Amino acid sequence: MSKTDTSGTTETESTAVDEAAGAQLSTAPVEDRAEMPVLGGPTLGVIGWIRWFWRQLTSMRVALILLFLLSLGAVPGSLIPQTSVDELKAQAFKDAHKTLTPLYEKLQFFDVYSSVWFSAIYILLFVSLIGCIVPRSWQFVGQLRSRPPAAPKRLDRLPAYTTWRTGAEPEQVHEAALTLLKGRRFRAHTAGNAIAAEKGYLREAGNLAFHVALIVMLVAFAWGQLFKSEGGKLIVEGDGFSNTLTQYDDFESGSQFGMDELEPFSFKLDAFDGTYEKNGPQRGTPRTFEAKVSYSQGGTDKKAVIRVNEPLEVGDSKVYLIAHGYAPVVTVKDGRGKTVFHGAVPMLPIDNNITSTGAIKVMDGYRDKNGKKEQLGFQAFFVPTFAGEGAGTMFSQFPALENPAMALTGFHGDLRVNSGLPQNVYQLDKSKMEQFEDASGNALAQRLLPGQTMTLPGGAGSITFEKDVKEWASFQISQQPGNGLALAGAIAAIAGLTGSLFIQRRRVWVRAVRGADGVTVVEMAGLGRSESAKLPEELGDLAVALTADAPPAADATSDADPEPTPHADPEDVPEPAEEPAEEPAEAPAEDPAPSGEADK
Numbered sequence: 093m094s095k096t097d098t099s100g101t102t103e104t105e106s107t108a109v110d111e112a113a114g115a116q117l118s119t120a121p122v123e124d125r126a127e128m129p130v131l132g133g134p135t136l137g138v139i140g141w142i143r144w145f146w147r148q149l150t151s152m153r154v155a156l157i158l159l160f161l162l163s164l165g166a167v168p169g170s171l172i173p174q175t176s177v178d179e180l181k182a183q184a185f186k187d188a189h190k191t192l193t194p195l196y197e198k199l200q201f202f203d204v205y206s207s208v209w210f211s212a213i214y215i216l217l218f219v220s221l222i223g224c225i226v227p228r229s230w231q232f233v234g235q236l237r238s239r240p241p242a243a244p245k246r247l248d249r250l251p252a253y254t255t256w257r258t259g260a261e262p263e264q265v266h267e268a269a270l271t272l273l274k275g276r277r278f279r280a281h282t283a284g285n286a287i288a289a290e291k292g293y294l295r296e297a298g299n300l301a302f303h304v305a306l307i308v309m310l311v312a313f314a315w316g317q318l319f320k321s322e323g324g325k326l327i328v329e330g331d332g333f334s335n336t337l338t339q340y341d342d343f344e345s346g347s348q349f350g351m352d353e354l355e356p357f358s359f360k361l362d363a364f365d366g367t368y369e370k371n372g373p374q375r376g377t378p379r380t381f382e383a384k385v386s387y388s389q390g391g392t393d394k395k396a397v398i399r400v401n402e403p404l405e406v407g408d409s410k411v412y413l414i415a416h417g418y419a420p421v422v423t424v425k426d427g428r429g430k431t432v433f434h435g436a437v438p439m440l441p442i443d444n445n446i447t448s449t450g451a452i453k454v455m456d457g458y459r460d461k462n463g464k465k466e467q468l469g470f471q472a473f474f475v476p477t478f479a480g481e482g483a484g485t486m487f488s489q490f491p492a493l494e495n496p497a498m499a500l501t502g503f504h505g506d507l508r509v510n511s512g513l514p515q516n517v518y519q520l521d522k523s524k525m526e527q528f529e530d531a532s533g534n535a536l537a538q539r540l541l542p543g544q545t546m547t548l549p550g551g552a553g554s555i556t557f558e559k560d561v562k563e564w565a566s567f568q569i570s571q572q573p574g575n576g577l578a579l580a581g582a583i584a585a586i587a588g589l590t591g592s593l594f595i596q597r598r599r600v601w602v603r604a605v606r607g608a609d610g611v612t613v614v615e616m617a618g619l620g621r622s623e624s625a626k627l628p629e630e631l632g633d634l635a636v637a638l639t640a641d642a643p644p645a646a647d648a649t650s651d652a653d654p655e656p657t658p659h660a661d662p663e664d665v666p667e668p669a670e671e672p673a674e675e676p677a678e679a680p681a682e683d684p685a686p687s688g689e690a691d692k
Contacts, residue, residue, distance in 0.1 A: 149216065150223030158217040159306075165213055169204035172196065176203060176322075176344050180516075205317070218310050225303050232296050240290035242283035243601035247617035252628040254635050255615045258604075258642040262612050265604035268641035272634065278600065286603035295621075298591025301584055308581035316574030321345040321354065328419045328436045328564045332360035335409065335569060355409040355571065359387035362395075364563040366416055368491050376445060376491055383413050383565045398567070408571050415566035417441050417448055418476055420498055421558040424454050424468065427551040432457040432468075436562045439474045440518050445488035448474045451520045452500075452555070455509055461551040467507045469520045470555060473499040478541075486539065498557050500546055501537045502528040528552065597621045600634065604642070611645050614638070 136144060148154055173181040182202050186193045200207035247253055258265065266287055273280040273289040280289035323343035325333050333339055335354050345351075362384045369377040383398040389406050398404045404411040419436035426432050432454055439448030454468035475488035478497035486499060505525035508515070515521060528536035528548055538546040540557040547554045598620040607613050616638070618631040 146223065149220050150227075152224060155217065155220040155224055158213060158220055161213050162210075162217055165204065165210050168199075168201045172201050172204075174202060174204065176206070179342055214310065214314075218307065221303055221307050221310075225300060225307070228296075229300060232300060235296070236293065239281050240279060240283070240288040240599055242288055243286035243603055243617075247601060247603060247615045250617040250619050251623075252618035252631045253616070254631060255613065256635075256639070257607070257611045257613055257645045258639075259645045260604075260612055260642040262604040262606055265612060265614055265638070265642045266602070269602035269604075269638055272637055272641075273600065273602075276634070285605060286601050289600045289602075290598070291600075292595050292597030292621075294591050295595040295597045296592075298588040298595060301588030302592060303588075305581045305585035305588055308584065309578050312574035312578035312581055314574075315577065316346075316572050318346040318348040319353075319573045320571060321349050322568065322570040322572075324414070324566060324568050326415075326438055326564055326566045327361045328438060329361055329363055329562045332358060333567070333569075334358040340569075349571075353571070355389075355407040357387060357389040357406045357409070359385045359404070359411070361385055361565055364416060364565050366492070366563070370490075378491070381413060381416060383567075408573065410570055410572075412568040412570070413565060414568050415441075417446060417564050417566075418474060418493065418496070419562045419564045420472075420474055420496065421560040421562060422452055423556045423558060424452070424458075424553065425556075426458050426553040427461045430457075432553075436560075436564075437472065438518075438564045439472065443487070444491065446476050446491045447488040448476075450474065450518050453507055453509070453517075453520070455507060458553070460504070466504055467509075467525075468553075469503045469505075469507055469522070469525055471501040471503070471520055476561075493561055493563075496561050497539060497541055499537065499539045500555060500557075501535070502546070502548055502555070504528065504552065596624050596626070598624075598627055598630075600631065602638070612642070614642055 173185045175182045186202075189196075196202060200209070204210055244250070248255070260268075262285075266282060269287045270280055270282065273287065276291070278289035278291045279293075280287055282288075321343070322345070323340035325339065325341050327333055335357050337343060337351055337354070365380065365382045365384070367379045369375055369379060381400050384395070385398060385404065386393060386395050387404065387406060388394070396404050398411060398413045400413055403413070417439055419438040421436045422433070423431060424433040433452070437450055437452050439450035441448050450472045452468075452470040452472055458466055458468055460466050473486065474496070475486060475498075476492060476496050477488050477490040477494045478486065479489050480495075486497070503520065503522055503525040508521045508524055530536050530549055536546075536549060540546060542557055542559040542561070545554050545556040598618055600616065600618045603615045604612050616631060616635050618627050620627045
């Protein structure tokens, strides 16, 4: 027996009606509906999935996620030494972290900015920004070509509202309002029985400019990576450099850079001057680093001073001062007294006081006491300010050259410089060498002051620390063609972001209608795309300015105000969800000035 509800419909009949209604909701062909599965839905297909992926990629949410991932991906490049920036530091990091190095190499953390994953994020962000900007640009062009929408029928329901009665004619009020709004740089026109005006289009323009600037910066970064050249050169005082590939200690260029694009110039390091704080808690802090150079370009000789962050600009190239150290002058003689090596040997600093290490290599011209060709090598430890005998370990006490000293350990044999394998010029390969020993059979090591000589045992010769210590400077010579474009993009991005944050897009309407008593009722209202405390203030200022042409009527009474003439709502002006609790009160007769208040 079927149940019957209060309306007289049985449960069986109700079920049948629901099934029939559900069948009508299906959009499948009638003959296929019986075969449709209960669960699941329509498949997108290849084209559908491509469209879905494109919509997701070009959404603002995904663009922000990619921008965050790009910033996050740059963190390893800032914390981990990059091979492209400083190969020596990168190698030192690898030697000090044997466990992490294999993992970092697989993740390409030593070459972050040229890695596959960083390039993928970069390209996806580039495509996403273009996909976001192009449609929005067309929309913005359409907004610029369109006129502000007509006024809503109930202006008193907008966030900022004011009204007053005036003896001026409605046409005079409209004409004065149109002139006033255009004078305040509003886009204004007459729409029905009201004046519609809009201002703040630069907000969207700034937003678009910000995103376009991001694309410009990405293009500049890519251009700089493809066409850049960057190399380093260590130069001792008195030596020079010519901008050719063979002169560089290390060199890196983009995939599209040609060696014939190197700027033709040369320069010589005349002198290096460095000063340090001598007293107080900042003792040893560098005060000035200046490299005085003579450079030549196109047959013209000039002099310049290169300082930290003040590079020498020659054409499209910039020469940066990046490091400094000392190069003690040594003389090596064989057992017959013949000089086989004489020159300044650069030492690499290992601390802030320029305690330095290095290697002295005598590769050619040396023969032992039996006349056999052999090679010499000396491991050197140099300090510019030695504390003195018995005053602690041999570490520099001050970075300036005040009391230099050098400790040497000598080796003889094969330096393996002819093996074809690359070597670090500041380190000795001692795998095929033997250390000199003194008469007691101990390893030969000696500390020298300027002018002192260490005699090698068995008539093998000697090495002298001359009374001359030169200084060296390390320079980075780079060509970055995208730097100017990147700077312009950064400035445009800041300007666009400032405009999008501080400019408010808002609309103002002015309606003047004649009441039943013949007195004109003026209504003004404003609506902003975002909440702002300045909108009511601006509306009040406009109302005060308009009262010069539409002064409040002195005999106005609150009960004589007519209801404004209604007309259709524009689609792009949202009405509040709730009706106001009560109608806004009219200004009392004894105080006819416009209120300027915002009635909600």
